[in-house]
Amino acid sequence: MLDVNRKDLVAGVAGSGTMGRGIVQVLAQCGARTLVFDAQPGAAAKAKDAIAKSLAGIVQKGRITQADADATLARIEVVDALAALKPCHVVVEAIIEQLEPKQALFRQLEGIVSEDCILASNTSSLSVTAMAAACAKPGRVAGYHFFNPVPVMKIVEVVDGERTEPWVGDALIALAKRYGHKPVRCKDTPGFIVNHAGRGYVPESLRVLQEGVADVATIDRILVEAAGFRLGPFGLLDLVGLDIAHGVMQSMHRQYYGEPKYQPSFLGDPRVAAGLLGRKTGRGWYVYGKDGTAEKMPEQAVPAVKAGPVWCVAELKELLLKLGAKLESDPAAAQACLVAPIGEDATTTALRLKLDPRRTVAVDPLFGFSKRRTLMTTPVTSAEARDAAHALLASDGVPVSVIRDSAGFVAQRVVAHIVNVGCDIVQQRIATPEDLDSAVMLGLGYPKGPLGMGDAVGPAKVLAILEAMNIFYADPRYRPSPWLKRRARLGVSLLTQE
Numbered sequence: 001m002l003d004v005n006r007k008d009l010v011a012g013v014a015g016s017g018t019m020g021r022g023i024v025q026v027l028a029q030c031g032a033r034t035l036v037f038d039a040q041p042g043a044a045a046k047a048k049d050a051i052a053k054s055l056a057g058i059v060q061k062g063r064i065t066q067a068d069a070d071a072t073l074a075r076i077e078v079v080d081a082l083a084a085l086k087p088c089h090v091v092v093e094a095i096i097e098q099l100e101p102k103q104a105l106f107r108q109l110e111g112i113v114s115e116d117c118i119l120a121s122n123t124s125s126l127s128v129t130a131m132a133a134a135c136a137k138p139g140r141v142a143g144y145h146f147f148n149p150v151p152v153m154k155i156v157e158v159v160d161g162e163r164t165e166p167w168v169g170d171a172l173i174a175l176a177k178r179y180g181h182k183p184v185r186c187k188d189t190p191g192f193i194v195n196h197a198g199r200g201y202v203p204e205s206l207r208v209l210q211e212g213v214a215d216v217a218t219i220d221r222i223l224v225e226a227a228g229f230r231l232g233p234f235g236l237l238d239l240v241g242l243d244i245a246h247g248v249m250q251s252m253h254r255q256y257y258g259e260p261k262y263q264p265s266f267l268g269d270p271r272v273a274a275g276l277l278g279r280k281t282g283r284g285w286y287v288y289g290k291d292g293t294a295e296k297m298p299e300q301a302v303p304a305v306k307a308g309p310v311w312c313v314a315e316l317k318e319l320l321l322k323l324g325a326k327l328e329s330d331p332a333a334a335q336a337c338l339v340a341p342i343g344e345d346a347t348t349t350a351l352r353l354k355l356d357p358r359r360t361v362a363v364d365p366l367f368g369f370s371k372r373r374t375l376m377t378t379p380v381t382s383a384e385a386r387d388a389a390h391a392l393l394a395s396d397g398v399p400v401s402v403i404r405d406s407a408g409f410v411a412q413r414v415v416a417h418i419v420n421v422g423c424d425i426v427q428q429r430i431a432t433p434e435d436l437d438s439a440v441m442l443g444l445g446y447p448k449g450p451l452g453m454g455d456a457v458g459p460a461k462v463l464a465i466l467e468a469m470n471i472f473y474a475d476p477r478y479r480p481s482p483w484l485k486r487r488a489r490l491g492v493s494l495l496t497q498e
Helices: 018-029 043-060 066-075 099-110 128-132 166-178 201-210 216-226 233-240 242-255 268-273 314-322 346-352 383-393 411-427 433-444 450-457 459-473 482-490
Strands: 010-014 033-037 076-079 090-093 118-121 141-146 155-160 182-187 310-312 336-339 360-363 373-377 400-403
Touching (some): 018 141, 043 066, 043 076, 090 099, 099 118, 155 433, 182 433, 201 216, 201 233, 201 242, 201 411, 216 373, 216 411, 310 314, 314 336, 336 383, 411 459, 459 482
Parallel strands (some): 373 400
Antiparallel strands (some): 360 373
């Protein structure tokens, strides 16, 4: 195995764009002599200048000393020929995201570097195995997927191709630890870990929107304020760019041969064609001002009505008593009947409990009631019952979102989908449970990893949501993962590894 902690370690980076530049910086900062090559004349020198500015900013913030910055820059060597990478112990390519150029680069490098030099690709979506297949020694080829900006996003995916030798991944993991990143290891599968796990949040939110359950702003508010995500799915799409995000969704669905869990939304194509791409075009799901701030979309006003007596299920009794509600023991005598389904829609729950669907309103209990409350009506819920429930639930100042009927509300179905996709990833042994959750929290900024999220909600509840949705929609998209089923039934953590 290559000793990546050796003092005389020489690393090479081929490609000096945004990603290559960041990789050069972290390698040089950890003490490695770092050679940088770019086929475009002058590009590597410009990259070093950009790194100098980046380091100056870090010095100004007091995170490193000027001496540290100077030493880092001294370790970066711009080379004008690929042959100059000969002394490297590891070379990371960060060139155009196309298979053929990457294969050609690795073939060239094999004739230059030593036999035990590692060849690593920063690809985010291409097959590492396919790259290695073009090499005489495919065992030394691995994926090394960084995230932008590299010095800030402290995560790197170490990807084992079908013929990658174990020592190669081990060495890349050790190298990542040397420059202070969290390495997560995975098999060479579409999306690796982070882009694969990301098939839960946005695609299911798009499904909620296309069903007409709620509008964009309502979905974002619920998932940020109730479920705890940093950015709503539609705000995220606008940040990334719909053209890029929709392309990834299409690619993942295609690469997994039409897996229903990854099905993109038909809402994407026309919006991309219309140029509604997000922040970079000034308009996406939101409209952006010159300063880049999104226009605020108004929220539904609280009805100016006084609630009469209500009937409720046991799960809502404590909350409603705190709000000063008059509780009625007979649902037939109540102005509104409040229920708290897990996975079911309001219609199904009303009929199952033999309640009048015209007076039934559902409340999402999954994430508690302290930050935002979600109310859901049946198709025939009267305006009187809806407004009475809305006014009552908003009477202590906690914001309330009102949505149309949906199996699983908004937060339930999106979170359950995230957990289910994560469970499939570990069931398929693409990554360990710990690496999956670490990768998602660091790479996507979720409050918890998919498995930790499932444990916080309760595996049995997640399973109940998916089973109810699977029955209601008769869509294999919502079939529960075997990993989830077994652990929910055993009553153990989703992080439990066999």
